Amino acid sequence: MENRDVGFSIERRRFLAETFKIPPLLLGIVTLEKISQQLSGLSPQASGNAQAVQKTSVDVDQYRHELQQYWELNHADTVKEVFGTIPYKLTALRQALSQCSRGREEILLLLCDYHQFVANFLRDQGLFDESAKHLTKALQRIESMDEKQFRELRALIYHRMTITLQEQGRLEHALVACKKARKESNTLPPALVGAILLEEGHILAKLVQNEKDKTKALQTIEEAGKIIRSGQAKDDPFFLKLNMDRYHLTRGSALVAMQWNQDALYELGEVRGKQKRRQAYTNILQAQALLNQKLYTPAIELAIEGLVVAREIHSLINVQRVQNIYKQLKTSDFKDNPEVARLHFLLNYT
Structure with a gap:
């Protein structure tokens, strides 16, 4: 939905x-x-x-x-x-x-x-429509420009539009934006190509209907992984932070979406960086993978860890992810456990 x-x-x-x-x-x-x-x-x-x-x-x-x-x-x-x-x-x-x-x-x-x-x-901040409006304004400014730097810029903006739409749950629309970003991939810097492929695989993982779809999603993510491991993405003029941490984080999220929870936990365990936003997201994804396996207590502990960091950096999208975990807990056979009440308190009264 x-x-x-x-x-x-x-x-x-x-x-x-x-x-x-x-x-x-x-x-x-x-x-x-x-x-x-x-x-x-x-x-x-x-x-x-x-x-x-x-x-x-x-x-x-x-x-x-x-x-x-x-x-x-x-x-x-x-x-x-x-x-x-x-x-x-x-x-x-x-x-x-x-x-x-x-x-x-x-x-x-x-x-x-x-x-x-x-x-x-x-x-x-979870303001997806407003986010898309600013990206649209940028696209409208350069829609008639054909120089190399503007072609790169269009691809970059469409990539960021892809992420906004994906986070909003508009997966089909996100895939359309992703294809526009890939349109001139033969002439784009490796870091941008890798970022586009990574997000495309992420979206495909959320749209899977069969085993063939799962294979395609992971293969697309792996194409990005090859670019990262080759060192081609080291230059980062677009502030993409395309490194192994982003690879493991995105692949982990894709695995959670496909319900390959144990594989997801292993993948997410490979995230080594100290960036707080990625730390919060990693904890929350780990919590979701554990929750999917009905491992409720460790899931809540990791959700709380993610929530604390998300609040510290004012990342409302990550707070909302924890809220979604709480909603799932409230429909589970663990709903009356004091730990669920504790998570509710931390979400609403701290």
């Missing part, structure tokens, strides 16, 4: 913006003029942001450096505390793009990169 966040009302947007400190502009609930008016009476720092909105030129090198820092921070921990500055950068880039006569291409590429980062953040 598809899990779409349709009916994303203004009231719900305001609630999410206030609760999770997401800049309202990114959810489309206030105008830029309104934000500028509000900022004009705030702190010197906020006032400085308002003035920055009005500027028509940007320091491209500085913006790109800061974006790289955002990606690195997001992979390692969370960007929640600094995310409020990004709407102003988007606005400044749009204004610079509309008024500049030279260096336009560089600004366009940077604007699209910022839209992708915003989309990634919103997806992690």
Whole structure:
């Protein structure tokens, strides 16, 4: 069943913006003029942001450096505390793009990169429709561009759209986006090809209907594994973090989806990195694999470990995954166990 966040009302947007400190502009609930008016009476720092909105030129090198820092921070921990500055950068880039006569291409590429980062953040908050909107905006900016860098950028954006749709449960739509990402795979950097293949295999695993489908899904994931092991994906200009940890994590998730739970636990045990987001996801997938085997107590312990980290980094998509595990427990023969009540308490009252 598809899990779409349709009916994303203004009231719900305001609630999410206030609760999770997401800049309202990114959810489309206030105008830029309104934000500028509000900022004009705030702190010197906020006032400085308002003035920055009005500027028509940007320091491209500085913006790109800061974006790289955002990606690195997001992979390692969370960007929640600094995310409020990004709407102003988007606005400044749009204004610079509309008024500049030279260096336009560089600004366009940077604007699209910022839209992708915003989309990634919103997806992690479970705001899938809003995430897709930012990716669509980036695609619309470059739809008529045919230079190599824009073909690569389109493939990258379609890859990120694939992930958003897959996480939303729109698997058939995700597969369509994935095919668009693969369209020019012969000319794409190895890291991008590997990431596309990895996610394609992941989606195929969630769509399996027979043993042949399972084989195809795992073969596709293994194609990505070959690229990673060859060292070709070492260069990472797109912040994909395509390494063996991502391979094991995605393959583990695919195995869980196919109900090969013991194989999944072995695969997930190979994730060695210290990135908190991957740590949380690994724990939650391990919990799901154990739950699938009715190993309830260790499943709950791992779900709690994942929940603690997910809360620490404000990853609401991972919190929701734990919530889904709790719902499954409540329909199991373990539903009245105190450990299930403990998980409910941690989800709702901490």
